[in-house]
Amino acid sequence: MQLLAKSDAAILQVVSPLMDNLMEGCTEIDYEKHTKDFSSRIKIQMSPSRLGS
Numbered sequence: 001m002q003l004l005a006k007s008d009a010a011i012l013q014v015v016s017p018l019m020d021n022l023m024e025g026c027t028e029i030d031y032e033k034h035t036k037d038f039s040s041r042i043k044i045q046m047s048p049s050r051l052g053s
Helices: 008-027 040-045
Strands: none
Touching: none
C-alpha cells in the first residue's frame, strides 16, 4: 500500500478498525482482541502476561 498516495480519509478507513481492536482489547484486558490484527512477529513480543491477562 502506498500510504503517501492515500488521503487521510482512506488511511483512517483502514486504520480505525485496527485501532478499535487494539484499544478495546487493552481496555478489556482481552489478549485475543488486542492482538487480532498483529503479525506473528509482533505477537511473539506481546505475550498475554504483558497485557495483564
